[in-house]
Amino acid sequence: MKQTSLIALLFVTISLTLSAKTTNPQGKLFLVGGGLKTCSSMATKNCNAKTLANNNQLNNAKTTALFEISKKTIKLIELSWPEHFDNTNKLQIINVLTTVSTSEPQQILSKSGLKFLLKKYDHHRIINKLNDAEYYFMLDLLEQPVLKPNTTVRLKEQVDLLNSTDIFSTEIYQHFVVLAQEISAKKVPKILVLTASARDPFEAVDFYQSAFTQAGGDTQWLPLDATLNNLIQQKGDRQRICQQLTANRIKVQGSINREHVYPDLTKKQLKACLSPDSILEQITQADGIFINGGDQSLTLKAFINKDGSDNKALKLIKEKLANNTLILGGTSAGTAVMSGGNIAATRIPMITNGQSNTAIVRGAKKDVLPQEGCQKSKSCNQDLLNDDLTYNSSGGLGLFPWGILDTHFSERGRQGRLAKLVLDTKSRFAFGVDETTALIVSNINTERPYFKVIGQAGVFIIENTINNSENNAVLSHYLTRDDTASLNGLDFQLKLAYWKKKSQEHAVMPEDINSIFKGDRYQLTTELLCRTDNSTFSATSRWRNTNHTVKVNKQKTSQSGYGVFSLNGLTKGYCSYQNYQLSIINN
16 A cells, blocks of 8 residues: 555545535434554554654554563452352463463563463463453453553553554544534534443543544543443442442453553543533533444443433433534444434344354344353353354444444455344344445434445445345445435435446456355455456355355346545545345255
């Protein structure tokens, strides 16, 4: 990818700002598929190498998490290990860590250094037997604060947005802030970043604050998460209730020792616990709110009361969206959690887990969630595997009532799992957003929402309108950069960007395509279909000893368009299509 210049990126921001002034301000949803690759002090691989060496901002920031294996941290694990965790694993971990501490005493380690020593001394691969909850619990208790030399001041991760090598990631941050400028009529809009999707809600705070500040926002952290929401709902003396923050965080988030690693941020959350109305004050003043990636089930718990109703924060967000005074965005889990509500008398579910090949064989499973890492630790219940397709039948936040939302889409071959979920739940529409791509939804308070795609890739859309005896086929569309669509009732209308033209190249479609949902294989194959005069392709999806045939066919109503777009010196081709039939057939 060609490197991005500061002048070019500033020109993009100015152009977006000018275009925003010509439209009517209105509340919007800004749904990112994840995978943003942003230059930061902890992700220098995403930085422009020529500027990195002279970047004092990044050189004087947090560059890695730090860990310590010592008698002190081993004792913490021994004393804090939860009763519902495997006690044999605890004893074996302590033995491994004691061996490391004896052999490599008094070391402060980077994460890579920690993994190296664990691999070196863990001869029986005990670490590989841990499920995710046990593994991250161990890491939490080994983690140490990263401080400025000879001080007690915590070093923070810093972003250098304009020197990111991925210009589409930079564009997405900037575009979000521009839309917040449009809504607020402020040169520097107030942006809140919410990190409630993460098991460790403090880890990414510095990153998002830095990124959106550099994109032009007055950025603050909203310290709301599932832990805090649980305590806000409790009635009684606030001091007594908020003393439970640490214990509640272990139970709800599965994270521990955060006061030691992030003392300033945990104090902010404690203050919010003592004065819950401060959360509402922050939301009231916000022009934009952006939710991070992680686990959408955790995000949902930050906004829902114990009885399943919206909490005060979510009610206020919905009110601001209804009044056209807020843009609400998210990435990955922060996008998936937006789904919910009803369309055509059908409840929109929220996807929570799953892989395509497993989903096609085992189907979608309602209102359950496998324990993360259970396949690795061989602790899965056979009725619910770690890769099973699962969903919350009540939906997510209910802010996107037009269909199911999925993310990290084409890159992880999720077409199969989304099609299966649509068919099993009899949903009408579903939207899969690719990485480094945003689906912008406007007219959200009308009966005709309007959709537009920006960014690196596209949005895969399913319409469940094909009726056949096996009910195993759907219509699919793929919108890419600058394509638009509108939904009027159940009538979905698409419009390809003017610079995309019909392509009739000639090429032979590959035969014997196996593992069609592995990585981006489905996307690459359908792009070839989109650009050529071929009308169909057939492939195979396999799970264990079961095979399914996957067919994609052009219809009489199918259309496609291919075009080349240039952004800051980078030229990229895009192929969009509509009305391709996707069928999954039992062999």
